[in-house]
Amino acid sequence: MTIATPRIRRTPPVPDLADIQGGILRAYGNDYSRTTYLFVNVDETRAGLRWLGRLVDDVTSARPWTAGKPATTLNVALTYDGLRALGLSAELLATFSDEFRAGMAARAAQLGDVGTSAPEYWDTPARAHVILIVNALSEDDLTGRLADLRADLGRYEGLSLMHEEHASLLPGVREHFGFADGFAQPAVEGVTDEKAPGGGVRDKDGWRGLALGEFVLGYPDESGRDSDGQDLPSAPAGPLGRNSTYGVWRKLEQDVALFRETLRTSAAAFPGGDEEKLAAKIVGRWRNGTPIVLSPDGPAADFRGNDPGANDFLYHDVDADGRRCPLGAHIRRSNPRDSIGFGELLSFRHRMLRRGVPYGPPLPPEATGPDGQQRGLIFVCYVASISRQFESVQVQWLEDGNVFGLGHDKDFLIRGPADGSGKMTVPGEPPFFLGPQPTFVTTRGGQYLFVPGITGLGAVAAGTAG
Amino acid sequence: MTVSEPGTAVGTATGTGAGNIDGQAIAITVFSTVKWWGKHWLPLLFTTLRLIPPLTRDLRKLSFIHFARWTLIRELPANGDTAPRTRLRYPHLFFESNFNDGWEEYIDAFSYVLTRGMSLFWASSYGFPGALPTGPFKDYIHRNELEAAHYYSAYPEATATMVRKALALAPAVADFAERAVRLSPAEFEGAWSAFLTDAQDLL
Numbered sequence: 223m224t225i226a227t228p229r230i231r232r233t234p235p236v237p238d239l240a241d242i243q244g245g246i247l248r249a250y251g252n253d254y255s256r257t258t259y260l261f262v263n264v265d266e267t268r269a270g271l272r273w274l275g276r277l278v279d280d281v282t283s284a285r286p287w288t289a290g291k292p293a294t295t296l297n298v299a300l301t302y303d304g305l306r307a308l309g310l311s312a313e314l315l316a317t318f319s320d321e322f323r324a325g326m327a328a329r330a331a332q333l334g335d336v337g338t339s340a341p342e343y344w345d346t347p348a349r350a351h352v353i354l355i356v357n358a359l360s361e362d363d364l365t366g367r368l369a370d371l372r373a374d375l376g377r378y379e380g381l382s383l384m385h386e387e388h389a390s391l392l393p394g395v396r397e398h399f400g401f402a403d404g405f406a407q408p409a410v411e412g413v414t415d416e417k418a419p420g421g422g423v424r425d426k427d428g429w430r431g432l433a434l435g436e437f438v439l440g441y442p443d444e445s446g447r448d449s450d451g452q453d454l455p456s457a458p459a460g461p462l463g464r465n466s467t468y469g470v471w472r473k474l475e476q477d478v479a480l481f482r483e484t485l486r487t488s489a490a491a492f493p494g495g496d497e498e499k500l501a502a503k504i505v506g507r508w509r510n511g512t513p514i515v516l517s518p519d520g521p522a523a524d525f526r527g528n529d530p531g532a533n534d535f536l537y538h539d540v541d542a543d544g545r546r547c548p549l550g551a552h553i554r555r556s557n558p559r560d561s562i563g564f565g566e567l568l569s570f571r572h573r574m575l576r577r578g579v580p581y582g583p584p585l586p587p588e589a590t591g592p593d594g595q596q597r598g599l600i601f602v603c604y605v606a607s608i609s610r611q612f613e614s615v616q617v618q619w620l621e622d623g624n625v626f627g628l629g630h631d632k633d634f635l636i637r638g639p640a641d642g643s644g645k646m647t648v649p650g651e652p653p654f655f656l657g658p659q660p661t662f663v664t665t666r667g668g669q670y671l672f673v674p675g676i677t678g679l680g681a682v683a684a685g686t687a688g
Numbered sequence: 689m690t691v692s693e694p695g696t697a698v699g700t701a702t703g704t705g706a707g708n709i710d711g712q713a714i715a716i717t718v719f720s721t722v723k724w725w726g727k728h729w730l731p732l733l734f735t736t737l738r739l740i741p742p743l744t745r746d747l748r749k750l751s752f753i754h755f756a757r758w759t760l761i762r763e764l765p766a767n768g769d770t771a772p773r774t775r776l777r778y779p780h781l782f783f784e785s786n787f788n789d790g791w792e793e794y795i796d797a798f799s800y801v802l803t804r805g806m807s808l809f810w811a812s813s814y815g816f817p818g819a820l821p822t823g824p825f826k827d828y829i830h831r832n833e834l835e836a837a838h839y840y841s842a843y844p845e846a847t848a849t850m851v852r853k854a855l856a857l858a859p860a861v862a863d864f865a866e867r868a869v870r871l872s873p874a875e876f877e878g879a880w881s882a883f884l885t886d887a888q889d890l891l
């Protein structure tokens with residue numbers, strides 16, 4: 223089943239790349255091996271406005287670089303508390319989405335951030351105001367830029383640097399469990415159309431990218447695409463409602479030793495004893511990224527996630543019962559494509575642009591147990607609606623299994639219920655039951671963010687946003 | 689499955705007022721005023737759908753819906769002496785449904801999957817913007833929706849999908865248990881494995 227083709231055929235809107243912040247619609251790329259998040263609190267509004275006013279000109283936009291890659295990039299995201307601290311009016315504040323206003327910590331019970339993942343155990347500030355995102359090509363570039371930013375902050379009384387979170391790519395762009403990560407992304411119409419097969423949605427004419435408004439505010443989304451631009455998705459009033467987006471920031475600690483240990487012990491009972499295959503069943507991809515639905519017996523040696531067509535696959539016709547890729551595999555849950563029925567119609571409104579980066583040193587392959595180091599993933603995604611695109615994926619697809627006919631089973635890669643009752647079914651002849659489910663991932667921090675367009679950020683700094 | 693006190697379960701249902709949620713279940717109650725011709729149109733539509741079941745196949749395939757019901761209301765029944773039976777000046781379409789997961793997902797399914805059906809049900813209602821695009825349709829439903837004063841689910845942890853699977857699994861288990869007593873340990877191993885293979889999508 224495909225989506226209805228619009229009555230009115232329009233050329234897709236052109237994104238205002240000079241005003242949209244960089245790193246959202248397209249990742250900056252793997253040359254930027256280092257990312258630091260600076261948490262700044264604004265204790266005094268006037269100081270905050272002056273500081274931001276100077277920073278605006280340095281913010282990196284989404285405009286393509288003509289003179290090569292800059293050594294560092296700078297982006298600015300704000301929390302709801304931050305917008306309040308910067309003096310936005312109550313009327314304007316009321317136009318932000320409910321979940322953003324509540325903040326991530328307040329949503330902990332729904333998001334599954336309970337037990338050791340609860341906000342009281344987080345090691346990053348639960349209340350923050352401004353997060354600066356700095357990307358750098360090299361360690362030296364990073365050190366220099368951070369020193370400048372810290373010195374700049376020091377010039378204002380009434381601002382405090384609360385926390386620094388340093389993240390950096392691992393060799394081969396893997397995450398800590400050892401899987402290639404970050405390449406399966408939604409295709410955005412007019413921006414990344416080349417990713418449309420498998421990354422967009424099908425209408426009568428075949429695959430097309432998703433409407434820009436699914437990811438950037440101020441443009442028609444998939445609902446408004448058909449209404450001649452009249453029906454824009456809900457967004458904050460005034461200049462903040464254009465070229466802006468919502469962001470989700472989560473610090474997810476990964477217990478790599480436990481993951482390896484679980485694979486080792488479980489594989490002993492798994493048919494064939496194949497640890498790599500079991501790992502691929504949990505994620506839905508082999509370590510190099512090859513989707514197991516396409517290649518059930520082993521990875522394709524030449525698979526490259528960024529190749530056009532690398533992400534061009536569906537589940538329903540080839541693997542409805544999950545004998546190749548389990549219904550509960552991480553990528554089949556987080557983007558079920560056509561596996562919950564009616565083509566992609568029940569999943570295509572729940573896509574996110576993921577921009578996560580790992581933190582902490584890799585656990586050496588020869589390690590036989592935990593090494594006491596902290597490591598994990600700074601999960602970042604950008605969406606036009608946090609509730610529709612992030613929360614419903616997290617709550618209904620990862621933290622529960624009902625939609626997939628898996629009862630209350632949770633995503634095995636992430637975490638099981640505290641009472642150890644969790645499991646994962648790996649369909650087969652006979653099926654294999656993986657369990658009890660350990661907790662590989664613990665939430666250590668989180669923020670719901672708003673990333674204004676550059677004009678909007680300027681208006682905040684000038685006190686004219688409303 | 690653990691069962692907690694009715695009405696106390698923290699479920700995964702999302703996207704609507706707290707009064708409409710009990711555990712995994714969500715209630716939706718929508719009243720809309722119907723134009724004069726609706727009182728002829730809606731009974732005709734209801735009868736047609738009842739007579740030709742394939743027309744509602746997609747609706748029944750959406751497994752997170754427990755049931756959905758549309759009714760034409762032309763008068764309010766008497767409620768003691770204080771509120772006598774009242775004939776409504778305009779007929780109303782009363783829609784009620786119980787489902788799992790999220791409010792947005794539910795209305796999305798109505799918009800994208802059952803587009804034509806939804807347009808037929810609400811065709812005669814004032815202010816109906818059409819089932820697509822979803823934005824105005826969601827606003828319309830929100831405007832006409834009533835939050836439940838009291839909503840109760842006897843099995844708040846259960847979902848329609850789980851109940852359906854459990855009902856299908858029960859006879860298979862009973863049958864296997866009956867056969868199992870007659871099997872040797874060696875035969876049992878093979879039979880158990882075959883049973884798991886057959887029943888795996890119900891487990």
Ligand code: HEM
Pocket residue numbers: 397398399401402403404405406407474475476505507552553554556557574576598599601612615616620635636663
């Ligand atoms: C530490 C925690 C996590 C790890 C280690 C992890 C790992 C991975 C890996 C290895 C992939 C496959 C590579 C790729 O498609 O780019 C992937 C895909 C994905 N993950 Fe995660 N992930 C984590 C948490 C999350 C969370 C919290 C969400 C969302 C709420 C999420 C959403 C997704 C999505 C949407 C995809 C793409 C699926 C597709 O389009 O086929 N992940 N993840």
